[in-house]
Amino acid sequence: MTLKPTVLKSAVAGALALLAGAASAQITDGVIKIGVMNDQSGLYADITGPGSVWAARKAVEDFGAAAKGMKVEILVGDHQNKPDIGSNIARQWIDVDKVDAIADVPTSSVGLAVNQIIREKNKVYLNSGSATSDLTNKACSPNTVHWAYDTVMLSNGTGKAMVKTGGDTWFFLTADYAFGHALERDTEAIVTGAGGKVVGKVRHPFPGQDFSSFLLQAQASKAKVIGLANAGGDTINSIKQAAEFGITKGGQSLAGLLVFISDVHALGLQTAQGLVLTESFYWDLNDGTRAWSKEFAAGNKGRMPSMVQAGVYSSVIHYLKAVEALKSDADGVKVVNKMKEMPTDDKLFGKGTIRVDGRKLHDAFLFEVKKPAESKGPWDYYKLRATLPAAEAFRPLSQSECPLVKK
Numbered sequence: 001m002t003l004k005p006t007v008l009k010s011a012v013a014g015a016l017a018l019l020a021g022a023a024s025a026q027i028t029d030g031v032i033k034i035g036v037m038n039d040q041s042g043l044y045a046d047i048t049g050p051g052s053v054w055a056a057r058k059a060v061e062d063f064g065a066a067a068k069g070m071k072v073e074i075l076v077g078d079h080q081n082k083p084d085i086g087s088n089i090a091r092q093w094i095d096v097d098k099v100d101a102i103a104d105v106p107t108s109s110v111g112l113a114v115n116q117i118i119r120e121k122n123k124v125y126l127n128s129g130s131a132t133s134d135l136t137n138k139a140c141s142p143n144t145v146h147w148a149y150d151t152v153m154l155s156n157g158t159g160k161a162m163v164k165t166g167g168d169t170w171f172f173l174t175a176d177y178a179f180g181h182a183l184e185r186d187t188e189a190i191v192t193g194a195g196g197k198v199v200g201k202v203r204h205p206f207p208g209q210d211f212s213s214f215l216l217q218a219q220a221s222k223a224k225v226i227g228l229a230n231a232g233g234d235t236i237n238s239i240k241q242a243a244e245f246g247i248t249k250g251g252q253s254l255a256g257l258l259v260f261i262s263d264v265h266a267l268g269l270q271t272a273q274g275l276v277l278t279e280s281f282y283w284d285l286n287d288g289t290r291a292w293s294k295e296f297a298a299g300n301k302g303r304m305p306s307m308v309q310a311g312v313y314s315s316v317i318h319y320l321k322a323v324e325a326l327k328s329d330a331d332g333v334k335v336v337n338k339m340k341e342m343p344t345d346d347k348l349f350g351k352g353t354i355r356v357d358g359r360k361l362h363d364a365f366l367f368e369v370k371k372p373a374e375s376k377g378p379w380d381y382y383k384l385r386a387t388l389p390a391a392e393a394f395r396p397l398s399q400s401e402c403p404l405v406k407k
Contacts (some may be wrong), residue, residue, distance in 0.1 A: 011086035026328035032065075032072045033099045034311040034316060036087055037114070038129055040078035041209050042235030046262035048129050051309040052104045054299050059316035068324065079110050081207070084109035090117045100329045101126055101319055104312050108132035108179035112139055115235045119143045121136060122332040126319055128311030133229070133395060136359040143332045146341060147360045148311030148349075149280050151179070152395045154257050155187035157278025157366045159390055162225050163194040164254050170255075171223035172201035173214050173238060175230035180206065183229040199223050208234050211241045219247055231258040236266050243271055260306045264369055264381045272294060272381075275369040280362060280393075281307035281348055282382055288347030304379045308346045315360075318344055323327050352390060357402040364393040 006205035036056045040310055041054075056074050063074045063100065075093060076398040079086035085305035086105070093099035094117070105111045111130025125144040127135060133150040160395065170191050174180040179191040180203065188198050194278045201223045202214045210228075214236070218226045224246065228238050235256055256263070283293035283304045292313075296305045322338040336358070344352040344360065353360035367382040397405050 012104040025341065026129045026326075026330060027070070027323075028100060028330050029070060031098075032070060032320070032323060032329050033075060033093075033097065033101075033231075034060075034072065034126075034390045035075040035077055035089075035093045035097075035099045035102045036104050036312065036321070037077040037079050037086060037102055037110075038104045038106050039081050040076070042081055042362075044081065044129070044231070046266070046303070047232055047260050047306045048104055048106045048308050048312075049131055050313045051296070051303065051305060052129070053301050053306070054296065055309045055313035056103055056316050058295070059313045060320070063317050063320045065320060070320070072320070073182070076353070078364040081110065083107075087113045090114045094118075094123055096120050096123045100332075101335075103127075103307065103316055103319075104129045106130060106308065107177075108134075109177050111135060111141065112178055115139060115141055118332070124319060124329075124332045124335050128308045128315055131179050133186060134178075134182060136357040136400075137395065138401045140357050140400075140404055142358075142404060143336055144358045145315065145336060145354055145360055146358055147315040148307045148392065149278075149378070150359070150362070151183040151186040153280065153364050153388075153393045154183060155190040156393055157364055158159055158255055158257055158276055159187040159190040160194060160228075161276055161385070162253065163191055163196045167225035167253055167255070168194075168196040169223045170196060170198045170225045170227050171218045171221040172198065172227045172229050173211070173218055173280075174201060174203045175206045175208070175234055176203040177206045179228045179231065184227070186284060187227055187229065187257055187399060189340050194246060204230070206230075206232070206234070207232075209237065211299075212245070213239050213244055215245055215247065219250070219252065220246060223252065225253050227255045227257055229257050232260070232263065235259060236263050239271065239275075254296050261304055261379070261381060262306055265303075265379065269370060269381065271373040272358055272369045273371045277366060277367055277369070278364055278388070279307045279382075281310040281368065283363065283379065284382070285288045285365075300371055302378075305365060314346045314348050317346060318342070320347075332407055354403050355397065357397065357400055358404075359394055361390040361394060363390050364388040
């Protein structure tokens with residue numbers, strides 16, 4: 001029997017439709033839903049906030065989801081830096097809105113709470129915002145990938161650098177919640193391991209406004225380095241108030257253990273100059289970072305992206321690649337395993353990998369904030385002091401408490 005061309009075409013089209021239908025059937029509800037959860041208007045909004053939402057949507061666009069026939073929706077939630085609110089949003093998203101993955105999530109107390117819910121529900125957690133290294137250590141999960149940075153990376157960069165240059169006595173000014181505690185712990189381990197000594201520490205409320213009493217204690221300690229184990233608005237206010245007390249003029253150094261480019265922008269180079277900090281992304285690193293950051297600035301009132309916002313973009317793209325390869329978003333563990341199998345390679349963080357514990361590996365960079373006279377224009381704030389190879393930047397697996405790591 002000979003089929004006419006029109007009949008043959010119809011048969012082929014029907015077969016392709018069946019194949020497409022089988023593939024899309026593996027996408028739950030026919031839609032890949034990603035929830036971007038962060039602080040939309042508080043002290044971490046500049047670091048994450050609307051910029052992270054833009055980054056997630058840009059990732060979907062640059063991945064070419066529509067052209068590939070993949071329907072992707074981005075949901076937005078404001079956790080207000082409160083674990084109970086973050087937990088409620090996560091459960092609502094997963095149980096009612098059928099969200100498949102949650103991205104960003106600054107504030108480590110919120111991040112740890114969401115981490116547990118994601119594991120219970122077998123979804124995917126793309127964390128770029130929370131700093132605590134516990135997410136890939138004692139609280140590790142087969143459903144979680146920790147993308148941009150963590151407290152171990154920060155302490156391996158800034159902490160080591162300060163001790164090497166003579167800062168061998170430390171006093172910690174620490175935000176009193178999970179992130180601050182982890183950053184203080186990990187940096188103290190680096191300082192003492194390098195032969196330094198911690199002479200005191202004090203914890204301030206989160207978020208804080210008046211740091212005067214805490215800074216006076218730090219000043220009285222005579223420590224060579226005052227380690228600021230806080231972030232965002234807390235770090236900005238700490239540095240401003242330290243300048244008012246003349247702390248650095250008195251010979252003590254401030255170590256901003258987590259400083260973002262938005263913090264430097266808020267402080268101004270006159271106040272921030274000389275600060276040493278560690279980041280895994282900077283807009284002016286190379287042609288790729290510059291091109292993407294130019295697009296980001298155009299969509300975000302001229303602001304340059306933070307490493308968290310860059311991490312949201314990169315993690316969402318890699319997640320979509322894994323879903324495309326699996327042809328399914330149904331099983332969170334399987335998707336994360338596929339993400340671990342695939343090497344990471346993008347224009348923002350370069351080539352890297354995802355370890356068994358969920359830690360995304362890439363180089364980190366030790367920067368020093370420029371003096372006003374050294375800056376050539378808006379947002380030209382950093383000069384590179386050192387590159388930390390990925391193998392040295394993060395906690396080695398030999399020291400891991402993660403149950404996923406087989407020793």
